[in-house]
Amino acid sequence: MTTYHFIGIKGTGMASLAQILHDSGENVQGSDVEKRFFTQKSLEDKGIPILPFSENNIHGDYTVIAGNAFADDHIEIKKAKELGVIFYRYHEFLGEWLKQYTSIAVTGAHGKTSTTGLLSHVLHEAFPVSYLIGDGTGKGHVDSRYFVFEACEYRRHFLQYEPDYAIMTNIDFDHPDYFTSIDDVFDAFQSMADRVKKGIIACGDDEELQHIQTKVPIVYYGFNASNDFQAQNVQETKEGTEFDVFVRNTYYDTFAIPMYGDHNILNALAVIAICHYEDMNVEDIKKLSTFKGVKRRFTEKKINNQIVIDDYAHHPREISATIESARKKYPDKPVVAIFQPHTFTRTKMFLQEFADSLNEADDVYLCDIFGSAREETGVLTIHDLQDLIEGCSILELADTRVLESHEDSVLIFMGAGDIQKFQEAYENTVTA
Structure with missing residues (x-):
């Protein structure tokens, strides 16, 4: 049996893909740095070996899959090339693997992970399904x-990828270290749309997505009356959110989700639309209500009188959406944002937008910028952002106890870097 070796197996996509191959009966192992990542537990639970990086990990009869974060001069990639093994980059292998199935790509600047998780949950209730979620969760089924x-x-x-279907949640300017403008991002999504084989489910409330040209049928969802799938009569409850869905202006059914905020309704609409398109039973689609969430997306716990939330939000729109969800779920509690900017290029590009979105919280703490090996740091510092937010403080890892003063509040730790170390430090302080 072929052994699949993953270079950088702790990456979110890589960890998910490794689990899919393992569940599908393949022999899987991987290597990575020895620092612990939140993706590790799922790999360990399935008995997938994780080795330290070494050229001795690579054997001539292996199939090697390398994470996109690793350059061609990495010791294991160099060894793989020397031995002439079958070698893929992550996205290259995934593009081949998905051809075995009816594939549904979930893409967009924001909401990909939550929507992928929600759709996987609903389909899994009705069919054998494989899924790859960008929170390090993957499941395969023969x-x-x-x-x-x-x-x-x-x-x-x-x-x-050449998927059968694509869900497109939105188009927004992000990754300023690669994309030059919103037009450049749109061009990428247009190219993606051209590769879809059966149909596209797109958010019609997103101005950019309204301009996508398609060779396949396109179904729009959103709050606006012009959409094929429209949410109306939104009600917030103690359990989450209920709303009616109208399909081309005709009442379809009422759905409930255990989340709050317009962005979560839109994600659910995308799932309802694709499932309806595939003729799924409405009672199966209603399993939306039992979704338990994905990792690092509004993941919450209660500590004394505080609600502590971990969230991946690292773009101004995502920060606003996360704060909105907290306000709707906990309307009587002050919201405290603890934010670690991710990459210097993103921080510099969206400096004012970050300040505007963070100002929607009652109190703000900033952690130092999480840099990236793929960029120059320049002269920007966290104080440039602090200067734009009135009353904002810098949070030091050794002094997280200051957050105890926010009794009976919602503390949201946000970021795509290692913001979790600040949350862990705080939790260790208050539970010690």
Whole structure:
């Protein structure tokens, strides 16, 4: 049996893909740095070996899959090339693997992971399904009918895929270290749309997505009356959100989700639309109400009188959406934002937008910028952002106890870097 070796197996997409191959009966192992990542537990639970990086990990009869974060001069990639093994980059292998199934790509600047998780949950209730979620969760099944996967636009990696369907949640300017403008991002999504084989489900409330040209049928969802699938009569409850869905202006049914905020309604509408398009039973689609969420997306716990939330939000729109969800779920509690900017290029590009979105919280703490090996740091510092937010403080890892003063509040730790270390430090302080 072929052994699949993953270089950088702790990456979110890589960890998910490794689990899919393992569940499908393949022999899987991988290597990575020895620092612990939140993706590790799922790999360990399935008994997938994780080795330290070494050229001795590579053998001539292996198939090697390398994470996109690793350059061609990495010791294991060099060894793989020397031995002439079958070698793929992550997105190249995924593009080949999904051809076995009815594939559904979930793409967009925001909401990919949550929507992929929600769709995977609903389909899994009705069919054998494989899915790859960008929070490090992956599941394979030898009899899978569908393959649901998160497709990232960064460096146009999603152009390696030719999915049967694509859900497009939105188009927004992000990854300023690669994309030059919103037009450049749109061009990438247009190229992706050209590769879809059966149909596209797109958010019609997104101005950019309204201009996508398609060769396949396109179904629009959103709040606006012009959409094919429209949410109306939204009600917030103690359990989450209820709303009616109208299909081309005709009442379809009422749905409930255990989340708050317009962005979560839109994600649910995307799932309802694709499931309706595939003729799923409405009672199966209503399993939306039992979704438990994905990792690092509004993941919450209660500590004393505080609600502590971990969220991946790292773009101004995502920060606003996360704060909105907290306000709707906990209307009587002050919201405290603890934010770690991710990459210097993104921080510099969106400096004022970050300040505007963070100002929607009652109190703001900033952690130092999480840099990236793929960029120059320049002269920007966290104080440039602090200067734009009145009353904002810098949070030091050794002094997280200051957050105890916000009794009976919602503390939201946000970021795509290592913001979790600040949350862990705080939790260790208050539970010690």
